[in-house]
Amino acid sequence: MSSENKKKEGIVPEPSLRRMPCYLAYLKLAKRRNQEYVSSTHIARDMGVDPTQVTKDLSYTSIVGKTRVGYEVNTLIDVLEDFLGFRKLDKAYLFGAGSLGNALLHDHGLDQYGLKIVAAFDIDPKVVGRTIEGVPILHVSEFEKMKDKNVEVGILTVPAEFAQDVAQQMARGGIKGIWNFTPIRIRLAEDCVVQDTSLYAHLAVMFNRMSNIKK
Amino acid sequence: MSSENKKKEGIVPEPSLRRMPCYLAYLKLAKRRNQEYVSSTHIARDMGVDPTQVTKDLSYTSIVGKTRVGYEVNTLIDVLEDFLGFRKLDKAYLFGAGSLGNALLHDHGLDQYGLKIVAAFDIDPKVVGRTIEGVPILHVSEFEKMKDKNVEVGILTVPAEFAQDVAQQMARGGIKGIWNFTPIRIRLAEDCVVQDTSLYAHLAVMFNRMSNIKK
DNA sequence: TTTTATTAAGGATTATTTTCTTTAATGGAA
DNA sequence: TTCCATTAAAGAAAATAATCCTTAATAAAA
Numbered sequence: 398m399s400s401e402n403k404k405k406e407g408i409v410p411e412p413s414l415r416r417m418p419c420y421l422a423y424l425k426l427a428k429r430r431n432q433e434y435v436s437s438t439h440i441a442r443d444m445g446v447d448p449t450q451v452t453k454d455l456s457y458t459s460i461v462g463k464t465r466v467g468y469e470v471n472t473l474i475d476v477l478e479d480f481l482g483f484r485k486l487d488k489a490y491l492f493g494a495g496s497l498g499n500a501l502l503h504d505h506g507l508d509q510y511g512l513k514i515v516a517a518f519d520i521d522p523k524v525v526g527r528t529i530e531g532v533p534i535l536h537v538s539e540f541e542k543m544k545d546k547n548v549e550v551g552i553l554t555v556p557a558e559f560a561q562d563v564a565q566q567m568a569r570g571g572i573k574g575i576w577n578f579t580p581i582r583i584r585l586a587e588d589c590v591v592q593d594t595s596l597y598a599h600l601a602v603m604f605n606r607m608s609n610i611k612k
Numbered sequence: 613m614s615s616e617n618k619k620k621e622g623i624v625p626e627p628s629l630r631r632m633p634c635y636l637a638y639l640k641l642a643k644r645r646n647q648e649y650v651s652s653t654h655i656a657r658d659m660g661v662d663p664t665q666v667t668k669d670l671s672y673t674s675i676v677g678k679t680r681v682g683y684e685v686n687t688l689i690d691v692l693e694d695f696l697g698f699r700k701l702d703k704a705y706l707f708g709a710g711s712l713g714n715a716l717l718h719d720h721g722l723d724q725y726g727l728k729i730v731a732a733f734d735i736d737p738k739v740v741g742r743t744i745e746g747v748p749i750l751h752v753s754e755f756e757k758m759k760d761k762n763v764e765v766g767i768l769t770v771p772a773e774f775a776q777d778v779a780q781q782m783a784r785g786g787i788k789g790i791w792n793f794t795p796i797r798i799r800l801a802e803d804c805v806v807q808d809t810s811l812y813a814h815l816a817v818m819f820n821r822m823s824n825i826k827k
Numbered sequence: 828t829t830t831t832a833t834t835a836a837g838g839a840t841t842a843t844t845t846t847c848t849t850t851a852a853t854g855g856a857a
Numbered sequence: 858t859t860c861c862a863t864t865a866a867a868g869a870a871a872a873t874a875a876t877c878c879t880t881a882a883t884a885a886a887a
Contacts, residue, residue, distance in 0.1 A: 412844070414820050415813040422772050422795035429773070436864065444797045447846060452865060464852045464864045482819030483812075491623030496820075500715035510812045549822070557637050558644070574822045575813070580637035582659040588825060590648040592818035594811065597698075599791070603807035604726070605629050607705070607764070607789045609622075610803060611678045627874065651834065662876060667835060679882045680834045 412598065413454045414481075418510075421477045428470050436467030483511045488548045490572070491517040491571070492563050493555030494524050495535050497578055497596075501552060503516045511548065516543075539562075540570055550574040557581050564591070628669045629696075633725075634659065635669070636692045642681045643685050651682030698726040703763045706732035707778050707785070708770030709739050709749050712793055712811075716767060726763065731758075752778075756783055764788040774798050779806070 403497060423444060427435050435590040437455070441448035455468070462468045471472045479482050486508075489499050494517045501507070518537045519525055525536045555563050560581035567575055567589075574590045578585055580598065583591045629779060638659060642650050652670070656663035670683070677683045693699050701723075703796045706713050709732045716722070733752045734740055740751045766787035771779050775796035782790055782804075789805045792798055795813065798806045 409820060411817055411843070414695070414817045415810075418795045418810055418813045418816050419797055423797075426773060426796075438864070439703055444636070445799050446797070448864095449847075449866085450845065453845090453867095456866070462865050463721055463854090464866090465854050467861080467864075481816040482823065487790055487819075496720045500717075501718040502710060502715075503718055504715040504811075505711045506812075507815075512815060526708060550818075558641060572820050573825070576818055580633045581641075582638075582661070584660050590818055590821040590825060592814055592821070594814040595630075595633055596719075596809065597721075598633045599809040600624055600722075600727060600805055601633050601696040601698070602629045602727055603765075603789050603791055604702075605624060606805040606807070608697065610805060625874070653834070663834095664836085664877075665875065668837095668875090671836070677835050678884090679836095679883045680832080682834075 401594065409457045415479055416446075416454050416530075417477055418452075420451070420574070421483075424470055424474050424477070428474065432470055434463070434467045435470055435473075439467070466535060474538075481508075485511060487512050487550050488515045489513065489550035489552055489576075490540070490543075490548055490567075491532070491552045491554065492537070492540075493517075493520040493553065493559075494521075494529065494569060495554065495556070498552070498554035499529060501554065502532055505530075514552065532534065537566070540566070544571065546571060547564065551575050553577045553579055553583075555579065570578065624672045626673075628672060631661075631665075631669055632692055632696055635666070636689065636696070636698075639689050639692070643689065647685055649678070649682045650676065650685055650688075654682070662721055683747040697725075700726060702727050703730045703760075704728065704765035704767055704791075705730065705754070705755070705763055705782075706747070706767045706769065707734075707755075707782065708732075708768065708774075709736075709744065710769065710771070713767070713769035714744060714773050716769065716793075717747055729767065730763065752781070755781070759786065761786060765791065767791045767793065768798075769793045 420440065423440060424435065437448050437451040438442060440451050452462070458476050459474055460476045462467060489512050491501065491514050496519060502517065507514065514532050517529070517532050517534045518540050519534055520537055524534050527534050551567040551574070552569070553560060553564060553575055557579050560579040561583060564575055564583045564585060568585050572589065574592065575583065577591050577593050578595065580595045585591060635655065638655060639650065652663050653822065654665040658667050667677070673691050673800050675683055675688055675691045677776050686712065694736040704727050706716065706729050713732060717732065722729065729747050732744070732747050732749045734749055735752055739749050742749050764787060766789070768775060768779060768782070772794050775794040776798060779790055779798045781801060783800050787804065790798065792806050792808050795810045800806060
């Protein structure tokens with residue numbers, strides 16, 4: 398009858414985590430409008446979601462709302478950014494400077510959300526040695542040499558057939574979190590987090606929903 | 613006691629849809645290895661998922677497996693690509709040629725998955741009139757004029773504060789599916805599909821899981 | 828030919844997530 | 858001050874998704 402459920406102590410559901418950046422974006426717009434407080438009811442109405450879902454999601458952070466008033470906008474922004482890890486700047490290596498990797502190098506938005514790509518790796522002699530958006534492209538063999546313990550995040554944008562191998566290399570090299578943009582399911586030891594973000598998976602969902610509406 | 617459940621007739625669960633491109637990628641690698649048949653058991657083992665989940669997911673398509681053999685690789689690839697809408701090429705407009713929009717213009721992978729960006733819109737005089745990766749950047753006001761009924765997909769990569777407005781413009785202009793890269797929740801009429809793909813939401817999940825492991 | 832092992836597929840169960848309901852708190856109006 | 862409307866938060870119920878279990882089919886082995 399212990400209050401802690403063995404292993405899932407403090408684990409935040411993924412759907413909730415995914416919604417939090419939406420709340421954050423909403424709150425930043427609210428701040429622009431000089432709103433000091435905002436209630437879950439209002440957030441829910443504006444965003445078209447269930448009010449209790451908002452309070453449940455926010456309850457995973459340390460914020461506490463005021464009855465009949467809501468949450469303090471500034472505090473909630475701070476708490477959320479902190480909770481989501483958008484405050485501290487994580488260094489990241491990019492693996493695969495092809496079309497998609499290139500694309501990510503062009504997106505400066507990542508910096509704002511706590512991620513800074515400090516180097517990219519590839520095997521193509523046509524790109525190795527170049528610099529894109531200030532980020533040097535090195536040969537993969539260089540990765541092994543630079544044991545920078547401050548770089549824990551790796552972005553995986555290599556072709557599908559190399560994904561598993563490169564991921565294993567990354568893990569061996571000390572990478573603790575792999576942001577996987579390939580459609581391949583990576584299999585690794587427990588101590589390395591793999592976050593799948595296949596753009597094409599989202600595209601597939603959109604196409605399907607569109608065809609549902611049409612018919 | 614009718615066999616059809618009123619409205620959700622034939623609707624495919626989003627988790628299943630999101631997994632399908634993974635199966636597709638796996639199958640393409642299997643094809644390279646000249647495998648003719650592949651069973652759900654093998655797919656599951658290789659990908660580290662549950663075998664019945666594989667058969668359930670695939671059962672939403674028209675494919676039928678052979679007992680004791682599995683699925684024919686070539687057929688399954690065809691069926692999946694067709695089912696996911698990766699075969700037909702959809703034209704798309706890009707709204708917001710900033711950092712992230714620019715990034716997407718650099719990703720040629722989209723073409724392979726059935727999406728071709730034919731024009732981009734922005735309001736910044738510094739980019740309007742230019743051409744990026746062969747795609748012309750026009751002023752948003754041009755969008756209203758070009759009623760190309762063949763373009764049903766719109767990619768939303770404008771700053772958060774303009775997201776809702778631009779989305780409404782898109783819907784009015786005949787866009788039927790909005791691929792929303794902003795963290796803003798778009799509110800529109802039922803006949804327009806909105807697919808949220810906030811990179812930062814995924815980043816948030818990864819950071820959280822990483823901190824879970826550490827402690 | 829008969830047996831055996833493996834498989835797809837459908838239904839049942841369990842886990843997870845969302846939505847609904849209730850309770851207690853409290854700022855503002857009367 | 859007293860009452861009322863609105864709110865956060867916690868718990869219950871419903872919906873959804875993942876996993877488990879059973880069955881029938883059938884290639885391959887005996």
